[in-house]
Amino acid sequence: MKDKSWNDAFPEVPEHVHQAVLDTLAGLEDRKVKKMKKSKMIILAAAMVAVFGLTVGASEIFKWNERAAEVFVADEEQQTALVMGQIAQEEYQTISDNGLTIRAIQTIQDNNCFYALFEVTAEDESIQITSGYNMGVTVNHQGGENPFSMLNLSFVDDSRQTVSNSRYYEITGTKTDPGNEDLNISIQFTSLNAPGEKAMEGEHLLEGNWEFALSLHAAEPVCYEINRECQIAGCAVTVKRAELTPISVKLVCDEEGVRQLEESEGIHLDQADVLRALFVNGIRYQDGTIVEEMGHQELWAGYENGDYTKTARLSSVIDVDKVCALLVGDNMDEINLQ
Amino acid sequence: MNKEQFTAQVLEAEKSLYHIARSYLNNDEDCADAMQNAILHAFEKLHTLRNEMYFKTWLTRILINECKHIIRSRKEQIPYEDYYEEAQALTGQEDYPEVFEAVMGLENNYRAPFVLFYVEGFSMKEICRILNLSQSTVKMRLYRSRKLLKEKLEGVYGYER
Numbered sequence: 001m002k003d004k005s006w007n008d009a010f011p012e013v014p015e016h017v018h019q020a021v022l023d024t025l026a027g028l029e030d031r032k033v034k035k036m037k038k039s040k041m042i043i044l045a046a047a048m049v050a051v052f053g054l055t056v057g058a059s060e061i062f063k064w065n066e067r068a069a070e071v072f073v074a075d076e077e078q079q080t081a082l083v084m085g086q087i088a089q090e091e092y093q094t095i096s097d098n099g100l101t102i103r104a105i106q107t108i109q110d111n112n113c114f115y116a117l118f119e120v121t122a123e124d125e126s127i128q129i130t131s132g133y134n135m136g137v138t139v140n141h142q143g144g145e146n147p148f149s150m151l152n153l154s155f156v157d158d159s160r161q162t163v164s165n166s167r168y169y170e171i172t173g174t175k176t177d178p179g180n181e182d183l184n185i186s187i188q189f190t191s192l193n194a195p196g197e198k199a200m201e202g203e204h205l206l207e208g209n210w211e212f213a214l215s216l217h218a219a220e221p222v223c224y225e226i227n228r229e230c231q232i233a234g235c236a237v238t239v240k241r242a243e244l245t246p247i248s249v250k251l252v253c254d255e256e257g258v259r260q261l262e263e264s265e266g267i268h269l270d271q272a273d274v275l276r277a278l279f280v281n282g283i284r285y286q287d288g289t290i291v292e293e294m295g296h297q298e299l300w301a302g303y304e305n306g307d308y309t310k311t312a313r314l315s316s317v318i319d320v321d322k323v324c325a326l327l328v329g330d331n332m333d334e335i336n337l338q
Numbered sequence: 339m340n341k342e343q344f345t346a347q348v349l350e351a352e353k354s355l356y357h358i359a360r361s362y363l364n365n366d367e368d369c370a371d372a373m374q375n376a377i378l379h380a381f382e383k384l385h386t387l388r389n390e391m392y393f394k395t396w397l398t399r400i401l402i403n404e405c406k407h408i409i410r411s412r413k414e415q416i417p418y419e420d421y422y423e424e425a426q427a428l429t430g431q432e433d434y435p436e437v438f439e440a441v442m443g444l445e446n447n448y449r450a451p452f453v454l455f456y457v458e459g460f461s462m463k464e465i466c467r468i469l470n471l472s473q474s475t476v477k478m479r480l481y482r483s484r485k486l487l488k489e490k491l492e493g494v495y496g497y498e499r
Contacts, residue, residue, distance in 0.1 A: 014366050017373065020373065024374040028344075151470060174473075271480075
């Protein structure tokens with residue numbers, strides 16, 4: 001379908017549109033630079049950074065916020081391990097402006113994905129923040145390219161939190177090119193908006209400036225050089241490499257075998273079809289325990305340089321050191337890591 | 339990137355920008371406004387583009403924001419639904435190929451990924467960046483748009499998978 005001349009079926013640029021473009025280009029340097037809109041709001045309070053006292057117990061320090069623990073499905077032992085491994089990080093920044101307080105609570109990231117949890121509280125209790133509300137927000141990164149191919153920003157669903165004047169706000173990101181570099185980003189909130197029609201931005205209820213600087217460490221994955229033929233959905237597929245972190249998995253296979261899988265499943269990945277046979281649907285620990293994935297959360301999949309690469313977020317935190325096999329597809333075909 | 343290079347790259351991308359604007363907006367006047375605003379905005383923010391290789395992707399994203407801004411401003415003047423109904427009516431009145439009309443008849447959520455992928459040949463990674471959607475969402479929307487178009491275009495344009 002992609003080979004068809006869809007482009008030819010679309011109209012040429014009309015002359016008056018082309019002329020408008022030419023006029024704009026011709027007048028680029030004459031144009032007055034737009035003045036930046038100054039916020040009329042007064043910052044009522046500055047950022048507050050709290051530091052833990054030494055008397056707090058270790059388990060309390062490493063315990064995640066309950067919402068983050070729910071999203072990543074992590075028990076207390078895993079929460080501690082991820083904090084120690086610098087994958088999970090508690091944030092202690094609170095900013096109040098114009099009757100709205102935003103608290104940065106927790107960040108979790110690895111080389112494939114990013115998660116940040118905030119709590120937004122309106123002083124005016126008549127403002128009942130539902131999941132239909134949204135925030136005006138800009139995410140800026142420092143140094144290098146924008147690391148994200150996708151950022152999803154939203155208040156927590158009403159089914160997960162009681163509606164009140166305070167609500168959790170989540171940012172989840174997929175990294176474009178998985179990398180192990182640390183991430184320095186600033187997240188600037190500019191308004192709390194009422195629900196809009198059809199996903200449009202609603203009325204700005206409160207405007208202000210709430211800017212958070214986050215410095216995040218990307219934990220290195222555990223890499224397994226496999227380079228072995230595995231039987232997957234009845235096809236011989238050479239699995240080259242697997243990379244695991246406690247929250248995501250990356251699988252690299254030789255293109256040739258995956259093309260066979262495509263054929264046998266009657267799909268076309270070039271047409272953006274989905275290859276279920278390589279969904280990581282579970283992992284097996286060395287003691288034989290199988291941890292099943294609850295719904296495959298694919299972050300990325302595609303051909304590149306003769307390989308087929310896929311990354312997925314895991315539905316629950318795993319203990320990477322104990323994993324001995326990945327289970328893929330509906331048949332849970334085994335890819336042995338040892 | 340200097341002004342001359344910027345101008346050359348914009349002109350090279352012009353047709354693509356028009357098609358994308360057209361997939362959001364219902365008339366050429368709005369498309370021209372969106373393209374002009376996007377060009378001006380991009381030129382002002384050119385210093386923020388760190389890698390010129392991504393110029394077209396970056397400009398496309400700016401353009402889509404401008405299109406959404408126009409839709410929002412129109413929404414304040416006429417009901418949202420009417421704007422899209424008008425869009426569909428307008429495409430029916432003009433002498434466009436049946437294929438174009440079929441694509442324009444898709445819901446907006448499906449139309450933009452379809453135009454970017456099939457008409458303009460953007461890669462999946464670029465589309466995810468431009469639309470800020472996950473790969474699985476883009477795939478799902480492409481799958482549904484293909485299915486809808488297949489129903490509409492069976493027998494037209496030699497359509498077959």
